[in-house]
Amino acid sequence: MADILFENTLTGRKEPFVPLHKGEVRMYTCGPTVYDFAHIGNFRTFTFQDVLRRFLRLRGYKVLQVMNLTDVDDRIIQNAAQRGIGIREYTDQYIQIFLEDCRSLSLEPPEHLIRATDHIDDMVRLIQRLSEKSLTYVSDGSIYYRISKFPAYGKLAKIDLSGIQPGARVDVDRYEKADARDFALWKAPKPGEHFWETPIGPGRPGWHIECSAMAMKYLGETLDIHTGGVDLTFPHHENEIAQSEAATGKPFVRYWLHAEHLNIEGEKMSKSLGNFFTLRELYEQGHKPSSIRFLLASVPYRRQLTFSLDGLQQAASSVERLRNFVYRLKSEKFPAGESSAMAARVAQAEADFQKGLEDDLNTAQALAAVFDLVRDANTAMDRGEFRSGDAPCALAAMEEFDQIFAVLPDDDAEKLRALGFQTAAGAEISDAEVDAFVAERQAARKRRDFTAADQIRQQLADRGIILEDTRDGGVRWKRK
């Protein structure tokens, strides 16, 4: 089989993929910040990573994938404090919801799905290593990385550091290229904030150190692949390189793969713009998990994906077409015998499918191969030219395709029920989701925002959930 080519953000080129350890791929994926529901833009990137790992496995590689869960950051600390609960309790709910969402999209679980707050010691040790090499300094109890000490800084995001003020610092984790500055590895606690008592002082980790420490712990100091959405290239991944390579003296990542954004009405879908759909909103409107997965996977990851409800309808029809074809293969009585032309046609489709995916995971090209086969085989069936002996190999090809796209099993209703939706119209919601809304309402009551609290009660009532306020200020809930 031909080489797999990946476009590597580091070199800006398509390169043949050769893993460091024969037959095994070690890959790291930046996971979600678990402060809220993920939106379908986030799931575009997670679906790309799923397609990637499925393809590597189809090609015979053993995949060792780590995905982190960012369960400590400014928003988490703030929201948990507002609700009057610990960050662990706060993030537990959203981790649960994230896992349910992933299952609904048939995203394979990574070999290690790990929480940042379970790895504080690893982060502290990495910061100590950097300090021993004089790459850090302390200011007001926080520890910063001195980017001028790492000459390769900027190589991933291709930024020129000549105009950068040495010694200028940035405390927030997310900032723009123009603000490239010394960044916080360890943040001194602000009054009332959650912190850890450690050998490098009290505080909490910055976001970037989390991924360097966790990636190297499970995958070694040089990884094959690191993925994320394109917005993570800078500063997050640039900082990961600076931290890891300065500490080890080795290349951190050999192939950087970044997914382009999912846009809606010309803008990036994001929480802050408010232009997002969660999966559950779409499920509630009657859309199926398989249509969403198909839509997210169908556009090659290096191309922007423009989301629309029309596009989602088309995805649903495409999935239907595939399922109907498989149904026909399994149930129709074809004339006996087999045709060499059809065997050759199927083999061609399989080769084209692989060729598409080999080319930097060109899912559009791979799907075109599938749909061309479906069209030709349907035509042959209509003409009576498709033979019963052709069905097993056509079926085997469809099953191979589905190892990547994972939309053939007719399990949408079951998945929706698992999330608490009764029907496609979806009146019910899952327990974890109810708990999250109840906690939100409690927080609203606490800050005496009774309008917001009433709105949440009403929304839950509309979805069949009855709240009962208890005497001790707590809440019980039940389904109607």
Ligand code: AMP
């Ligand atoms: P976050 O929880 O914000 O760290 O994001 C989780 C993942 O979703 C990251 O890999 C982001 O790059 C990715 N992401 C965020 N917004 C979008 C979007 N509109 N389209 C595609 N990926 C996104």
Ligand code: ZN
């Ligand atoms: Zn990360």
